[in-house]
Amino acid sequence: MVESATARSLEFAATRWLRPLPPAARCIFCGDEAAQAALVAALGLPGSAANCRAVSANGRSLLWLGPDERLVLAPADQRQSLSAAIEAATASHAHSLVDVSYRQVALELHGPTAVRLLNAQCPLELTATAFPVGMCTRTIYAKTEIVLWRTALESFHIEVWRSFAPYLVTLLGDVAKESGA
Amino acid sequence: MLLIHCPYCGDRPELEFSYGGQAHIARPSKPESVTADQWVEFLYLRSNPRGVHAERWRHVRGCARYFNALRDTRTDRFIATYKAGEAPPQQSGSTP
Numbered sequence: 051m052v053e054s055a056t057a058r059s060l061e062f063a064a065t066r067w068l069r070p071l072p073p074a075a076r077c078i079f080c081g082d083e084a085a086q087a088a089l090v091a092a093l094g095l096p097g098s099a100a101n102c103r104a105v106s107a108n109g110r111s112l113l114w115l116g117p118d119e120r121l122v123l124a125p126a127d128q129r130q131s132l133s134a135a136i137e138a139a140t141a142s143h144a145h146s147l148v149d150v151s152y153r154q155v156a157l158e159l160h161g162p163t164a165v166r167l168l169n170a171q172c173p174l175e176l177t178a179t180a181f182p183v184g185m186c187t188r189t190i191y192a193k194t195e196i197v198l199w200r201t202a203l204e205s206f207h208i209e210v211w212r213s214f215a216p217y218l219v220t221l222l223g224d225v226a227k228e229s230g231a
Numbered sequence: 232m233l234l235i236h237c238p239y240c241g242d243r244p245e246l247e248f249s250y251g252g253q254a255h256i257a258r259p260s261k262p263e264s265v266t267a268d269q270w271v272e273f274l275y276l277r278s279n280p281r282g283v284h285a286e287r288w289r290h291v292r293g294c295a296r297y298f299n300a301l302r303d304t305r306t307d308r309f310i311a312t313y314k315a316g317e318a319p320p321q322q323s324g325s326t327p
């Protein structure tokens with residue numbers, strides 16, 4: 051782990067419907083059910099995340115990515131303490147814990163055009179019934195992989211690998227321009 | 232767009248998936264004791280049916296899991312999907 055690396059947020063000017071989110075502490079945790087239960091306890095969350103769902107409490111979030119894979123999000127200043135707490139709580143379970151704080155960045159897409167801008171390059175059904183608030187998933191937007199998390203009816207948290215972020219932001223801008231958003 | 236039913240995530244667009252070849256091919260448990268012909272069969276020989284085919288798929292842009300599917304190679308219709316390790320579901324007599 052390179053401790054001297056700085057956690058930068060994504061650098062672009064916020065628009066009416068897109069804004070960069072601040073740096074965060076991020077971990078990918080893999081393990082079986084017992085390990086996942088220990089993780090939930092370590093994070094102080096009320097319960098575990100169901101398939102394609104996120105759970106949040108006290109600024110920490112747990113996103114279901116796969117049957118044994120979770121993405122943990124927390125405020126940036128918890129980066130050291132978070133890993134240590136998870137490591138301590140899950141030491142007796144086979145698991146993997148990888149700090150991906152600097153691998154990806156986050157942005158928030160919001161407003162009445164959010165779904166239309168997403169669906170321009172992402173074929174998921176994003177109606178409120180098919181993709182309700184609290185649902186999250188890994189998917190693709192045009193040619194880049196993203197994690198899409200609906201935090202409110204008209205608000206989406208998007209995680210994208212750092213080097214793909216300019217592509218995603220530029221493409222969202224182009225789509226918005228074309229559709230007059 | 233074709234929808235594929237991931238056993239973990241539900242119906243998802245086809246382009247989130249990748250194909251993983253024929254399903255239910257077990258690696259010989261004692262490779263040192265099989266003949267060259269048996270090894271060739273395990274490594275290279277695959278069925279190529281015109282009809283229902285059991286095959287592996289991976290929800291690579293979603294939950295990243297491998298699972299199995301019964302697909303009709305004539306129509307590209309997915310008849311069923313099921314988790315890796317499970318037996319293929321029984322099919323009713325008629326084929327589409």
Ligand SMILES: [Zn+2]
Pocket residue numbers: 237238239240241290293294295296
């Ligand atoms: Zn899936």
